[in-house]
Amino acid sequence: MVRLVENKHSSESKVTQRLPLPLKVYIPLIQHLGKICNPEVKAGDQVSLGQKIASVQAHVAAPIHASISGEVVAIQDWPHPVLGRAKAIVIQGDRRKDEGGFVLRDPQEVNSLTAEDIRKIVLEAGIVGMGGASFPTHIKLSPAKPIDTLIINGAECEPYLTADGRLMVEQTGQIAAGVALIAKCLGVKNIYIGIESNKPEAIKAFFEITGIKVKVLPSDYPQGGEKQLIKNILGKEIPRGKLPFDIGVLVQNVATVYAIYEAVYKNKPLIERIVTVTGSCLENPQNLLVPIGTPIKDLIEFCGPLKDEPAKIIIGGPMMGIAQFTDEVPIIKSSSGLLLMGKSEAKMYDEDPCIRCAACVRGCPVGLMPCQINLASERMLWNLTKEYGASDCIECGICNYVCPSNRRLLQTIKRAKLEVTK
Amino acid sequence: MINNLTVSGSPHIHKPVSVSRIMWTVVFSLIPAGIAGVVIFGLDALWVTLVAVAAAVLTELTFGILTKKKITILDGSAVITGILLAFNLPPQVPLWLPIVGAVFSIAIGKQVFGGLGQNIFNPALVGRVFLMASWPKYMTTFNRPFSFDAVTSATPLAILKEGKVLEHISYLDLFLGKHGGCIGEVCILALLIGAALLLIKGYISWHIPATYIFTTAIFTYIFGGAQIFSGDWLFHILSGGLVLGAFFMATDYVATPLTAKGQLIFGVGCGLLTAVIRIWGGYPEGVSYAILMMNAATPFIDRYTKNRIYGVR
Numbered sequence: 251m252v253r254l255v256e257n258k259h260s261s262e263s264k265v266t267q268r269l270p271l272p273l274k275v276y277i278p279l280i281q282h283l284g285k286i287c288n289p290e291v292k293a294g295d296q297v298s299l300g301q302k303i304a305s306v307q308a309h310v311a312a313p314i315h316a317s318i319s320g321e322v323v324a325i326q327d328w329p330h331p332v333l334g335r336a337k338a339i340v341i342q343g344d345r346r347k348d349e350g351g352f353v354l355r356d357p358q359e360v361n362s363l364t365a366e367d368i369r370k371i372v373l374e375a376g377i378v379g380m381g382g383a384s385f386p387t388h389i390k391l392s393p394a395k396p397i398d399t400l401i402i403n404g405a406e407c408e409p410y411l412t413a414d415g416r417l418m419v420e421q422t423g424q425i426a427a428g429v430a431l432i433a434k435c436l437g438v439k440n441i442y443i444g445i446e447s448n449k450p451e452a453i454k455a456f457f458e459i460t461g462i463k464v465k466v467l468p469s470d471y472p473q474g475g476e477k478q479l480i481k482n483i484l485g486k487e488i489p490r491g492k493l494p495f496d497i498g499v500l501v502q503n504v505a506t507v508y509a510i511y512e513a514v515y516k517n518k519p520l521i522e523r524i525v526t527v528t529g530s531c532l533e534n535p536q537n538l539l540v541p542i543g544t545p546i547k548d549l550i551e552f553c554g555p556l557k558d559e560p561a562k563i564i565i566g567g568p569m570m571g572i573a574q575f576t577d578e579v580p581i582i583k584s585s586s587g588l589l590l591m592g593k594s595e596a597k598m599y600d601e602d603p604c605i606r607c608a609a610c611v612r613g614c615p616v617g618l619m620p621c622q623i624n625l626a627s628e629r630m631l632w633n634l635t636k637e638y639g640a641s642d643c644i645e646c647g648i649c650n651y652v653c654p655s656n657r658r659l660l661q662t663i664k665r666a667k668l669e670v671t672k
Numbered sequence: 673m674i675n676n677l678t679v680s681g682s683p684h685i686h687k688p689v690s691v692s693r694i695m696w697t698v699v700f701s702l703i704p705a706g707i708a709g710v711v712i713f714g715l716d717a718l719w720v721t722l723v724a725v726a727a728a729v730l731t732e733l734t735f736g737i738l739t740k741k742k743i744t745i746l747d748g749s750a751v752i753t754g755i756l757l758a759f760n761l762p763p764q765v766p767l768w769l770p771i772v773g774a775v776f777s778i779a780i781g782k783q784v785f786g787g788l789g790q791n792i793f794n795p796a797l798v799g800r801v802f803l804m805a806s807w808p809k810y811m812t813t814f815n816r817p818f819s820f821d822a823v824t825s826a827t828p829l830a831i832l833k834e835g836k837v838l839e840h841i842s843y844l845d846l847f848l849g850k851h852g853g854c855i856g857e858v859c860i861l862a863l864l865i866g867a868a869l870l871l872i873k874g875y876i877s878w879h880i881p882a883t884y885i886f887t888t889a890i891f892t893y894i895f896g897g898a899q900i901f902s903g904d905w906l907f908h909i910l911s912g913g914l915v916l917g918a919f920f921m922a923t924d925y926v927a928t929p930l931t932a933k934g935q936l937i938f939g940v941g942c943g944l945l946t947a948v949i950r951i952w953g954g955y956p957e958g959v960s961y962a963i964l965m966m967n968a969a970t971p972f973i974d975r976y977t978k979n980r981i982y983g984v985r
Contacts, residue, residue: 254685409685477982488984511829548674562678569683575676591685596678602691602747608930611691616982619930622974639981647683654689655789661681 251470251478252613252648254409254569256448261528261535262412266420268539269552271345275317275543276328276338277303279398280380281582283385284310289339297321299351300519302374303339312386313376317521317541318343329579331565331572332384338580343544352518360514365391365435368514374522376511376583379413381474381503382566384584387510390502393495397436401441401483401501402429404452405467405474408567411587413524414504416537418445418452421508425460428511432502444479445506471569472646476501478615486567490642506584525549525581529590530557540581546588547577562596564589569647602655610649610659620649620659635666643667675902691788694875695748701866702920708849708859712817717855720770721758727774728754735783749788753777756796759856759916760960761803762814769810773799793967794924797960798953804960814852825852828911833956846910857913867919876923879935880942884918885909887943895951914946917959927967934970934977941966 280286287304291297297316305313320343328338363371371637373388381403402425406414418425433441441462445453448469456464465483467473473482480499481487483602488494494501505523512518521542527549528535546563564571565585581588610620619641626634640663649659709717732750736743744750757773777799782791804811816825826834828841828851841851849859856863870876889905896903908914922928922942929938942962949958 251689481982487983489985492979493985550674560674560677562680562684563674563951564684566682568685571682571684573677573682573684575677575680577677577680585703593976595685598678598680599686603787605691605694605789605925606930607694607925611933611979614979617979618981619978621930638978639984642981642983645682651683651685652687652689654691654694656686656690658681660683664681 251472251615252652253469254651256258256469257410258412258415258448258526261410261526261537262415262449264412264416264535264537265342266416266524266537269541269544269549271318271343272541272543272544273343273345273549274323275341275541276545276578276580277314277317277341277543278328278330278333278336278338278582279304279314279579280330280333280356281314281584282312282335283383283419284308284312286337287311287314289325289337291322291339293322293324296320297322297341300521302376302519310386310389312378312388313519314339315343315376315519316523317543319346320344329574329576331574331579331582331585338391338543352516355515355517363434363435363514368431368435371513372510373511374519377506377509377513378520378583379503380505380509380523380584380586382570382584382586387502387506390500391435393433393436393500395495396498397438397495397500398498399438399440399442399484399500400429400433400438401479401499402441402462402504402507403474403476403479404443404456404504405444405479406445406449406450407471407474408569408571408587409471409574410528410589411567412528413526413537413586415424415449415452417508417524418449418504419455422455424511424515425468425504425507426462427515428507428509429462431499431510431514432507433509436500438500442483444473446473453590471648472615472644475615475644475646476496479667494504512605512661518584523581523583523585525585526587527553529560530592530595531556531590532561535537542583543580545578546574549581549588550577550590556590558592560590561593564591569651570645599656601657604655604657607654609652609654611650613652615646615648616644617632618643620663621657624657624659624662625667627666630669632666632669635663636670640666641670691749692736692747695752697873697875698747698870698920699751699755701869702752702759702856704862704865705759705856705859706755707914708862709759709855712831712849712858713815713874717763719767720763720765720855723767723835724758724761724770724774725751726752727771727776728757731775731778732783733788735779739783741787744788747788750778753782753795753799755856755882756794756921757799760796760800760854760913762811763855764812764815765814768816769803769807773803773889776802789926791926792970793964794921794927797921800960801964808845812827816826816852817850817858827852827956828907829950829956832907843906843910846907851911853911854913857916860910860915863915863919867915870919876919877932877935879932880928880939881918883936883939884922884942884946885914887940888914888947891944891947891953895947908947908950912950912957913959916964917946918942921959922963922966927970929970929973929977931977931979933979937977938966938972941969
């Protein structure tokens with residue numbers, strides 16, 4: 251674990267604003283871990299807000315919905331923030347603000363919903379893990395083993411990002427209602443929310459909620475990593491090769507919990523999310539509520555004027571986010587931040603030889619020796635990388651961050667992971 | 673539309689740290705001990721140090737040119753090797769000695785293994801033991817402090833080795849460096865100031881120096897006296913190259929273990945070997961050999977002191 255310069259101050263107190271309806275959205279057919287969806291609409295079709303436009307008959311998948319109303323103009327290859335390129339449904343908006351189009355579910359009815367009903371609603375709403383992994387949520391809500399502890403992840407340990415922090419402050423009650431729904435699904439009594447100490451407002455807000463134990467965590471990266479969160483809250487480790495449910499634990503990100511709330515109480519599928527738009531190039535960093543599929547150039551324009559020409563655009567945080575090659579790329583369900591870096595921040599440095607300073611060894615949150623895996627990987631000694639535990643890497647990026655020789659440790663470890671699992 | 677975007681793998685931020693920043697900080701941290709050496713032994717100490725640094729840097733440069741690799745003289749590592757070698761020499765050696773030693777340190781101790789990060793031994797110590805083996809007379813003739821007319825005097829450890837009684841050296845004199853010895857090893861106070869900087873900066877950790885010094889102290893206390901449990905452990909800490917070695921040479925990243933566990937073993941090993949050589953060995957001083965032997969054991973230590981991986985029992 252390391253202490254990072256957080257850079258959250260420029261957006262952490264900015265109340266979430268709704269981005270004006272975009273003219274066009276590009277909704278990728280794959281925004282989850284699993285099978286790609288098949289479009290259910292074709293060019294020329296009119297779609298309404300929240301209409302299901304793509305789905306697939308598969309267990310590990312999540313359907314996709316129209317995030318604005320308008321006309322489907324194309325289904326085409328388009329830049330994708332995670333995959334590089336993927337098929338996307340392009341909707342030309344009619345700029346109708348039919349937010350009222352969702353029929354609120356009567357609270358009485360919500361109370362009478364069974365666990366199975368809730369799972370079905372979550373599946374139909376296309377909810378996936380919004381912290382980055384994009385794993386379909388309905389699967390996590392039907393675990394193969396009994397769950398005794400639910401952990402809500404409000405750590406938001408990545409520098410710059412404040413979307414989850416804002417959500418926890420602005421929608422505390424709604425998140426609590428979402429938590430109750432998950433608890434009902436799983437039959438758990440033991441509920442924690444883990445929040446880093448750098449978010450006192452959110453901590454205070456959740457102290458008021460009964461039934462959820464607030465765990466204040468040190469603001470160390472990667473506090474919000476699932477493995478670290480479980481260890482630091484419960485003092486338990488997930489055995490190697492196992493998943494949290496193997497030890498009776500389920501972790502959900504706060505944004506995902508809010509999406510569940512909206513799906514159940516408002517009949518609203520996952521069609522928008524909060525994105526922190528930030529970075530040194532921006533005069534005016536913001537937390538924006540953005541329809542899924544909105545190209546990032548719309549967000550940049552809204553937050554303008556630019557102080558500086560962006561030299562690097564990252565979707566996600568600076569530690570684990572993905573650098574984009576174009577500003578045409580859309581926001582998807584897992585995009586928590588949009589970070590615009592200037593020229594000096596985007597500068598690439600040459601690699602120097604490893605001097606065995608062991609900064610990466612001390613920093614690695616899972617106890618690996620990244621420098622050794624790096625050297626083995628560069629020599630393509632895959633068995634040795636396996637022996638060093640390459641496959642246990644959680645790809646947090648600390649090793650690269652601390653390396654005085656600028657070595658690309660993470661890249662070579664990722665390569666080793668691929669080779670080891672072949 | 674925004675053009676010419678940089679695309680690279682995560683992470684996208686980097687800690688403000690670099691090899692040269694670390695190395696130059698180490699150079700800076702050695703300055704107090706250097707100043708003390710010059711104050712105690714006169715300008716000869718300065719010339720020896722400067723000549724050693726120049727020879728080390730020129731050798732590094734020559735290898736860089738000959739092997740057509742990146743020129744690394746600005747990263748500060750060759751400067752450190754030069755300084756550390758000089759600090760391990762008596763102050764009034766002929767000036768060709770530091771030159772030969774520094775060339776050997778960089779050429780044989782470092783570059784033949786592949787340069788920075790590849791050496792298996794501490795290069796400065798390789799140079800020192802080479803000089804020790806080749807010209808033992810120069811290496812063991814020491815000057816009396818503050819006597820700039822080359823009056824020789826044995827080091828306190830050498831006097832002890834010969835079985836003579838140490839009368840007039842107080843612990844304070846040992847701490848301040850008012851006794852015969854190598855240029856950079858005598859003034860413990862100055863060394864500790866430099867070491868404190870490196871510890872505060874986080875460039876070295878306490879593991880090796882603490883276990884090294886502690887082990888030497890315990891062992892010399894038990895076996896270093898006429899009877900068991902009567903050794904003068906404080907004398908052993910304050911004299912010879914123990915403090916210089918423990919903080920500045922046993923902590924050399926390249927040739928020491930990676931994990932805290934490994935570093936503790938390394939420090940204990942250095943301490944034991946130093947004490948054994950001092951008490952029963954043929955030499956009065958054992959720091960150089962102790963560190964070099966433990967350098968050789970480092971790959972082995974690394975192999976058996978891996979950290980526990982998350983989720984693995």
